[in-house]
Amino acid sequence: MANVFSRIGDWVNERAPNLAPTYRKHMTEYFAPKNFNLWYYFGSLALLVLVNQIVTGIFLTMNYKTSALEAFNSVEYIMRDVEWGWLIRYMHSTGASLFFVVVFLHMFRGIMYGSFKRPRELVWILGMLIFLVLMAEAFMGYVLPWGNMSFWGAKVIISLFGTIPYIGGSLVEWIMGDFLPADATLNRFFALHVIALPLVLLLLVVLHLAALHEVGSNNPDGVDVKHGPKGNKWNPEKPIDAIPFHPYYTVKDLVGVGFFLTIAAFIIFFAPTFGGWFLEHDNFTPANNLVTPSHIKPSWYFTPFYAILRMIPSFFGTAIWGVIGMFGAILLLALLPWIDKGEVRSVRYRGLGFRIALGVLVFSFLALGLVGAGVTAEVIPEWFPGADVTTWENAFGRLMVLGYFGFFVFVWVYTRFGFEKTKPVPERVTMHD
Amino acid sequence: MIKRTISSIALALGLAVATIPALASEGEGLAPAGTNIRDQASLQRGAKLFFNYCVGCHSLKYVRYSRLASDLGLSEEEVMTNLNFTGAKFGEPVISHMPADDAKTWFGKDPPDLSLEARAKGVDFIFNYLNSFYLDPTRPVGWNNTVFPNASMPNPLWELQGLQTAVHGEAAPGQEAVVEKLQISTPGRMSPEEFRGATRDLTAFLEYAAEPAALERQSIGVWVILFLAGLTFLLYLLKHEYWKDVHESH
Numbered sequence: 001m002a003n004v005f006s007r008i009g010d011w012v013n014e015r016a017p018n019l020a021p022t023y024r025k026h027m028t029e030y031f032a033p034k035n036f037n038l039w040y041y042f043g044s045l046a047l048l049v050l051v052n053q054i055v056t057g058i059f060l061t062m063n064y065k066t067s068a069l070e071a072f073n074s075v076e077y078i079m080r081d082v083e084w085g086w087l088i089r090y091m092h093s094t095g096a097s098l099f100f101v102v103v104f105l106h107m108f109r110g111i112m113y114g115s116f117k118r119p120r121e122l123v124w125i126l127g128m129l130i131f132l133v134l135m136a137e138a139f140m141g142y143v144l145p146w147g148n149m150s151f152w153g154a155k156v157i158i159s160l161f162g163t164i165p166y167i168g169g170s171l172v173e174w175i176m177g178d179f180l181p182a183d184a185t186l187n188r189f190f191a192l193h194v195i196a197l198p199l200v201l202l203l204l205v206v207l208h209l210a211a212l213h214e215v216g217s218n219n220p221d222g223v224d225v226k227h228g229p230k231g232n233k234w235n236p237e238k239p240i241d242a243i244p245f246h247p248y249y250t251v252k253d254l255v256g257v258g259f260f261l262t263i264a265a266f267i268i269f270f271a272p273t274f275g276g277w278f279l280e281h282d283n284f285t286p287a288n289n290l291v292t293p294s295h296i297k298p299s300w301y302f303t304p305f306y307a308i309l310r311m312i313p314s315f316f317g318t319a320i321w322g323v324i325g326m327f328g329a330i331l332l333l334a335l336l337p338w339i340d341k342g343e344v345r346s347v348r349y350r351g352l353g354f355r356i357a358l359g360v361l362v363f364s365f366l367a368l369g370l371v372g373a374g375v376t377a378e379v380i381p382e383w384f385p386g387a388d389v390t391t392w393e394n395a396f397g398r399l400m401v402l403g404y405f406g407f408f409v410f411v412w413v414y415t416r417f418g419f420e421k422t423k424p425v426p427e428r429v430t431m432h433d
Numbered sequence: 434m435i436k437r438t439i440s441s442i443a444l445a446l447g448l449a450v451a452t453i454p455a456l457a458s459e460g461e462g463l464a465p466a467g468t469n470i471r472d473q474a475s476l477q478r479g480a481k482l483f484f485n486y487c488v489g490c491h492s493l494k495y496v497r498y499s500r501l502a503s504d505l506g507l508s509e510e511e512v513m514t515n516l517n518f519t520g521a522k523f524g525e526p527v528i529s530h531m532p533a534d535d536a537k538t539w540f541g542k543d544p545p546d547l548s549l550e551a552r553a554k555g556v557d558f559i560f561n562y563l564n565s566f567y568l569d570p571t572r573p574v575g576w577n578n579t580v581f582p583n584a585s586m587p588n589p590l591w592e593l594q595g596l597q598t599a600v601h602g603e604a605a606p607g608q609e610a611v612v613e614k615l616q617i618s619t620p621g622r623m624s625p626e627e628f629r630g631a632t633r634d635l636t637a638f639l640e641y642a643a644e645p646a647a648l649e650r651q652s653i654g655v656w657v658i659l660f661l662a663g664l665t666f667l668l669y670l671l672k673h674e675y676w677k678d679v680h681e682s683h
């Protein structure tokens with residue numbers, strides 16, 4: 001038997017001589033710093049979720065009907081009559097939300113340990129492109145069940161393009177292919193959601209990893225293992241503090257996968273709507289352009305950006321500033337490698353100012369999420385009876401907008417003009433085990 | 434490392450928990466429905482009430498009679514004689530015979546399909562709604578509802594509950610008096626306690642109808658999670674074994 005396999009292997013290798021070296025380059029002879037911690041699980045988990053979305057998505061497509069008349073019914077058909085249809089749909093809908101959980105944590109890790117800094121700027125830029133495409137992918141997917149929140153969410157978000165001077169109005173119609181989100185919109189979103197954007201996403205992920213393997217991973221100490229002493233147990237030329245990706249990080253990532261799947265299964269089987277956060281109540285009613293849901297809000301992972309949009313007032317007779325703010329919030333993240341000029345990568349050895357600023361960034365981002373989801377509007381009257389909700393919400397929300405953008409301004413000033421007092425960075429990684 | 438890891442996890446969990454009150458915010462000020470869809474007898478009683486009192490106006494277009502039989506533990510004959518009064522075939526969905534045009538003239542509104550009502554509005558809403566009808570001669574159908582003001586649905590269960598009337602509070606100048614509480618003025622066939630039980634059954638049935646998969650979801654989930662937890666533990670042991678090399682290489 002073994003003989004048969006090795007003969008097949010030889011046969012393939014003769015015809016594809018690059019296969020085995022590529023495998024070695026990226027797996028057994030790819031050396032990664034040995035001190036990865038919890039925060040380094042999320043890259044491989046993002047890959048796992050990506051595969052899950054594609055596989056469950058293929059099965060959903062087999063029974064989903066792309067038409068404004070049938071879409072909603074076909075989703076209920078999947079939920080009730082298709083064998084294991086409910087499981088596949090919940091895996092896909094929960095996967096979408098967990099994708100963002102994982103990617104947000106993955107990005108936070110990058111900021112915390114300075115992974116976006118030289119020489120990994122390209123890895124970061126590709127990551128930000130992935131993030132943009134992922135948001136488009138999720139937005140269009142959310143429209144497909146053609147529930148009432150699908151309809152109104154699409155309407156509100158697409159009309160944002162209407163704030164662009166001169167071309168806004170026709171641009172909105174061009175995107176929707178109609179005057180309202182309608183059958184034409186649904187069909188084109190389907191095409192983009194199931195094939196166009198996933199292809200782009202896959203390509204970008206491959207480039208993301210290729211770019212990473214070119215320069216090698218950063219690590220929680222932000223120390224360049226490549227520049228340290230050479231020679232480890234596995235290879236005399238490779239950095240002393242690095243270990244072969246396979247088998248060491250493959251088995252370690254598998255532990256993360258096990259953990260993650262357990263949590264995901266808990267949600268899928270016991271709380272698939274996650275209290276209305278992963279599947280919204282209003283999306284269990286079919287799309288209806290005559291009945292506006294009481295609170296139109298996007299899915300939770302868009303709410304921080306949506307809050308920035310809502311909190312920035314319109315002036316000079318146009319509401320475009322909010323739209324600029326929303327996209328600017330993402331653009332600034334992408335520009336982080338050029339905004340943060342600090343030499344020290346990891347938060348462990350950075351100045352107090354950076355640590356506080358990072359805390360402010362995280363706090364404002366989460367708080368904006370709550371504002372965008374309408375939680376503050378509900379909580380304010382409860383905690384402060386008699387308070388004027390709009391005034392309070394705007395005051396709080398705008399403060400958080402300042403916190404978010406303030407991070408970038410502060411970090412630039414702080415690192416550009418030499419205010420940062422860093423701690424000494426160790427020569428070699430500190431393995432905290 | 435371990436300490437850091439634990440504090441990071443604690444932080445993440447803390448943030449997650451902090452948002453939970455917001456999750457529960459749906460159905461504010463409503464009494465909890467307290468349904469249990471795993472109680473098959475309760476679902477059967479609820480189905481019986483639905484088909485006796487509601488199907489005249491409301492459909493469950495995503496629910497088939499045959500599915501009801503298998504999910505509620507009933508035989509085809511039981512379903513066809515005790516629940517199916519519309520003359521539909523066993524494999525057909527539950528469609529009310531109320532013609533839409535008549536409904537519009539009678540109630541000013543089409544009675545909506547209730548297949549997904551429990552997911553769209555929540556079980557607490559349904560339970561409280563069914564308990565909050567009161568006589569209101571100012572309304573076209575003669576009924577009003579404190580949970581869904583000016584609903585155009587008459588109380589279908591009045592013979593069971595009896596007639597409720599509203600006790601109004603002081604009216605602020607220029608405004609209508611608010612309803613302070615509801616009172617049974619003419620008792621029905623059930624005591625208030627029995628009626629709450631009946632509406633709870635009915636709500637449970639609608640909860641089941643909104644997501645039939647919920648019946649099996651959790652029992653499968655227990656096994657899946659046990660399996661994954663075991664697998665994770667084995668993977669951890671495997672990692673531990675491999676990583677001995679790494680720890681020795683210091």
Ligand code: HEM
Pocket residue numbers: 039040041042043044046047050103106107110113115116120123124125126127128129130131205208209212216217218219
């Ligand atoms: C589909 C989404 C994504 C996938 C599948 C993915 C995958 C990965 C993988 C497998 C790694 C190596 C393992 C690790 O360091 O965790 C990695 C590293 C990295 N990713 Fe991503 N990623 C995604 C999105 C993003 C986004 C949105 C960003 C940020 C904008 C980003 C920035 C980075 C950076 C900076 C690194 C290097 C980290 C370091 O070496 O410390 N990635 N990614």
